Amino acid sequence: xxxxxQPASVSGSPGQSITISCTGSSSDIGSYNYVSWYQxxxxxxxxxxxxxxxxxxxxxxxxxxxSKSGNTASLTISGLQAEDxxxxxxxxxxxxxxxxxxxxxxxVTVL
Amino acid sequence: EEQLVxxxxxxxxxxxxxxxSCAASGFTFTSHWMSWLRQAPExxxxxxxxxxxxxxxxxxxxxxxxxxxxxxxxxxxLLYLQMNSLRVEDTAVYxxxxxxGWYNYWGQGRLVTVSS
Numbered sequence: 001x002x003x004x005x006q007p008a009s010v011s012g013s014p015g016q017s018i019t020i021s022c023t024g025s026s027s028d029i030g031s032y033n034y035v036s037w038y039q040x041x042x043x044x045x046x047x048x049x050x051x052x053x054x055x056x057x058x059x060x061x062x063x064x065x066x067s068k069s070g071n072t073a074s075l076t077i078s079g080l081q082a083e084d085x086x087x088x089x090x091x092x093x094x095x096x097x098x099x100x101x102x103x104x105x106x107x108v109t110v111l
Numbered sequence: 112e113e114q115l116v117x118x119x120x121x122x123x124x125x126x127x128x129x130x131x132s133c134a135a136s137g138f139t140f141t142s143h144w145m146s147w148l149r150q151a152p153e154x155x156x157x158x159x160x161x162x163x164x165x166x167x168x169x170x171x172x173x174x175x176x177x178x179x180x181x182x183x184x185x186x187x188x189l190l191y192l193q194m195n196s197l198r199v200e201d202t203a204v205y206x207x208x209x210x211x212g213w214y215n216y217w218g219q220g221r222l223v224t225v226s227s
Contacts, residue, residue, distance in 0.1 A: 036213035
């Protein structure tokens with residue numbers, strides 16, 4: 001099972017909104033609402049931002065939102081802040097031999 | 112406060128074995144699926160294995176099936192990953208995490224280096 005496809009990098013200025021896409025297939029994103037998103041700063045453990053496509057855990061800013069259309073999920077960061085500069089990964093349940101598949105990762109740069 | 116603390120890891124030659132442990136605290140361990148994930152140097156995240164609360168269901172990444180075993184000791188709030196027949200490509204930081212499919216608490220990670 002190949003990893004889900006994400007853009008390698010996305011950038012934006014403070015205050016802007018950016019969207020990170022995560023493209024899979026009918027074996028994963030397209031058939032299940034089990035998409036999650038993680039933020040990872042260098043040298044740190046990942047942090048859960050979104051689960052089940054569009055749910056935020058307690059303590060996560062409402063500047064982070066998730067959505068899905070067909071085989072593609074998206075994470076939108078609104079009101080971009082300097083501390084949002086990090087790597088972001090999507091994850092989905094899959095009916096392939098790899099039960100849980102991650103995206104290739106996206107580096108977000110705040111200009 | 113929910114906390115996961117891994118131990119174990121280190122340098123091991125190809126074909127060797129290693130066991131990682133993860134001590135859970137601050138939440139009811141027996142109520143949650145638990146998982147191991149890893150991240151090779153300068154690479155992305157990869158799911159490795161997941162275990163149900165009562166150990167009746169276990170799932171593995173294809174490339175580790177038959178070599179890695181996930182287990183837990185619910186009396187001691189401990190999660191384990193026994194890794195045998197290690198390969199160079201298993202070199203990574205290994206994380207324990209709470210959940211199956213989405214992971215809301217993560218350990219700090221332990222580096223496993225497989226090299227001669």
